[in-house]
Amino acid sequence: MKFQIPIGPQHPALKEPISLRMTVEGEIIREADIRLGYNHRGLEKLAEQRTWIQNIYLTERICGICSHSHTTCYVQGVEKLMELEPPKRGLYIRTLVAELERIHSHLLWLGVAGHEAGFDSFFMYTWRDREIVMDILEIISGNRVHYGINTIGGVRRDLDDGQVKHILDSLEILRKRSEYYKNLGTTEPSFVARLAGVGYLSKEDAIALCAVGPTLRASGVPMDVRKDDPYAVYGEIPFEVCTADTCDVLGRTVVRIQELFQCYNIIEYLLKNLPAGPVAVRAPRRAKPNEVVSRYEAPRGENIHYIKSNGTDKPERLKVRAPTLGNYAATIKMLKNGFIADVPLIFAAIDPCICCAERAVSLVDVRTGQEKIISMNALKQLSLKISAGKVRKREAEWPL
Amino acid sequence: MKIGVFIPELLRHLFKKPATVDYPFKKLEVPRDFRGSPYLRPELCIVCRACERDCPAEAIEITAVNEAEKRFRMIIHNDRCIHCAQCVDSCPTEAMLMDDKFEISDYDRHNLKMNWEFVRAVVKPKSEPKTS
Numbered sequence: 039m040k041f042q043i044p045i046g047p048q049h050p051a052l053k054e055p056i057s058l059r060m061t062v063e064g065e066i067i068r069e070a071d072i073r074l075g076y077n078h079r080g081l082e083k084l085a086e087q088r089t090w091i092q093n094i095y096l097t098e099r100i101c102g103i104c105s106h107s108h109t110t111c112y113v114q115g116v117e118k119l120m121e122l123e124p125p126k127r128g129l130y131i132r133t134l135v136a137e138l139e140r141i142h143s144h145l146l147w148l149g150v151a152g153h154e155a156g157f158d159s160f161f162m163y164t165w166r167d168r169e170i171v172m173d174i175l176e177i178i179s180g181n182r183v184h185y186g187i188n189t190i191g192g193v194r195r196d197l198d199d200g201q202v203k204h205i206l207d208s209l210e211i212l213r214k215r216s217e218y219y220k221n222l223g224t225t226e227p228s229f230v231a232r233l234a235g236v237g238y239l240s241k242e243d244a245i246a247l248c249a250v251g252p253t254l255r256a257s258g259v260p261m262d263v264r265k266d267d268p269y270a271v272y273g274e275i276p277f278e279v280c281t282a283d284t285c286d287v288l289g290r291t292v293v294r295i296q297e298l299f300q301c302y303n304i305i306e307y308l309l310k311n312l313p314a315g316p317v318a319v320r321a322p323r324r325a326k327p328n329e330v331v332s333r334y335e336a337p338r339g340e341n342i343h344y345i346k347s348n349g350t351d352k353p354e355r356l357k358v359r360a361p362t363l364g365n366y367a368a369t370i371k372m373l374k375n376g377f378i379a380d381v382p383l384i385f386a387a388i389d390p391c392i393c394c395a396e397r398a399v400s401l402v403d404v405r406t407g408q409e410k411i412i413s414m415n416a417l418k419q420l421s422l423k424i425s426a427g428k429v430r431k432r433e434a435e436w437p438l
Numbered sequence: 439m440k441i442g443v444f445i446p447e448l449l450r451h452l453f454k455k456p457a458t459v460d461y462p463f464k465k466l467e468v469p470r471d472f473r474g475s476p477y478l479r480p481e482l483c484i485v486c487r488a489c490e491r492d493c494p495a496e497a498i499e500i501t502a503v504n505e506a507e508k509r510f511r512m513i514i515h516n517d518r519c520i521h522c523a524q525c526v527d528s529c530p531t532e533a534m535l536m537d538d539k540f541e542i543s544d545y546d547r548h549n550l551k552m553n554w555e556f557v558r559a560v561v562k563p564k565s566e567p568k569t570s
């Protein structure tokens with residue numbers, strides 16, 4: 039017997055409006071379908087009526103958590119269109135804020151993962167430590183959430199020595215705390231057992247379904263825009279791309295924790311090698327007719343902006359592909375043959391940001407539309423066969 | 439692996455200061471670069487309209503009261519303002535500045551409007567409008 043369970047658009051398990059329809063047999067999800075469009079804001083159309091400068095603040099408000107990702111992606115594209123070369127110091131500060139944002143986003147995610155796994159004290163502690171990063175961001179940019187640090191041709195705020203020292207001191211605390219979270223897994227068996235084996239996404243599927251970010255890297259594919267197509271100053275910073283090969287939620291957790299440590303190293307490098315000089319150059323008001331695709335590794339994965347200019351002071355077209363959209367197809371794959379109880383966890387593991395992803399898109403319907411009729415016996419055998427390969431890993435080990 | 443490793447951490451936190459402050463009684467200081475609400479110093483405004491043009495929320499409105507006397511009125515619709523401080527960046531004479539208030543909510547959005555009526559200033563711009 040098959041049931042269809044709708045979850046959302048409004049549901050306590052989901053933080054943002056999205057509609058999931060799952061066809062279940064007993065506790066096991068056989069088909070999953072994601073429907074979007076509950077949070078469409080007409081932002082791309084609005085961008086066509088705003089000047090290049092105004093659009094910085096518009097793209098910043100695509101998302102609260104990766105606000106810097108979207109502006110950097112946009113601003114980088116516009117700088118290419120205007121043939122501007124931002125000064126080194128500006129790029130360093132831009133990268134610094136980007137990495138701080140990655141830390142805050144990953145800590146936020148860790149907390150959410152803890153919460154979804156039923157480990158709420160973990161959630162509280164990671165979020166309290168996240169306040170350290172939020173304070174740094176507030177000190178650098180003036181505000182906690184929308185930093186507004188980017189401008190076309192550089193950044194808007196400079197760093198002074200006091201701030202540099204404050205950041206380096208705070209980094210030490212963060213390092214220690216992250217070290218603690220990293221070790222927690224080896225000694226907290228219930229947490230690891232809850233995450234291991236959930237939301238399996240094989241390497242082949244991850245590539246075929248165009249997963250991005252930590253979801254992709256947790257399936258053992260070392261793909262990172264910062265390494266593959268270095269923008270800003272990533273070409274000269276030593277860092278590693280973190281991967282895991284467990285292909286499950288545990289792997290995604292591990293990748294994010296490892297990335298935290300890479301972020302600390304990157305920030306330390308940036309601050310110790312901060313070049314002197316101006317932070318921005320003057321930008322023209324118009325851009326020559328041209329088009330550009332700008333890529334950026336947001337905390338959730340690859341963010342793509344396509345910008346087309348037509349010689350005026352406004353873009354002709356701005357298209358945003360947020361990382362969450364790239365992960366939807368993979369999420370459907372992960373949900374299939376999993377348990378209903380794992381839905382929030384799997385869904386949280388891609389770190390979804392619905393309002394980022396809601397663009398004018400036509401989503402390909404993933405359902406086959408076919409309903410097969412099979413006998414109860416065959417069904418039982420099928421479920422046995424599937425669940426045989428999918429038992430919870432009781433003896434799961436913390437891979438760090 | 440052992441059970442209950444989290445307990446020492448939990449106990450430690452019993453003796454820690456809370457991470458929050460008693461907000462209405464105690465207030466945190468805002469950072470130096472905090473972006474509050476924009477305000478105008480009319481004695482410096484040369485009515486170049488750079489702020490009006492660059493404001494992403496279209497929150498600034500400059501109208502001429504009397505062209506002959508060079509009297510202008512500027513209204514900042516603080517209810518629409520997104521506190522980005524682009525107007526401050528765009529202003530060539532530093533006539534526009536941000537304050538550091540953060541408790542600015544009101545029961546009526548029209549109370550948030552601020553307006554100034556002033557005679558256009560004659561000051562030499564310190565910088566070109568940064569975004570022209």
Ligand code: SF4
Binds near residue numbers: 492520521
């Ligand atoms: S702070 Fe931003 S939104 Fe507010 S008036 Fe200035 S430019 Fe407009």
Ligand code: SF4
Binds near residue numbers: 482486489528
């Ligand atoms: S940019 Fe400055 S000088 Fe120009 S109109 Fe605005 S406040 Fe006045």
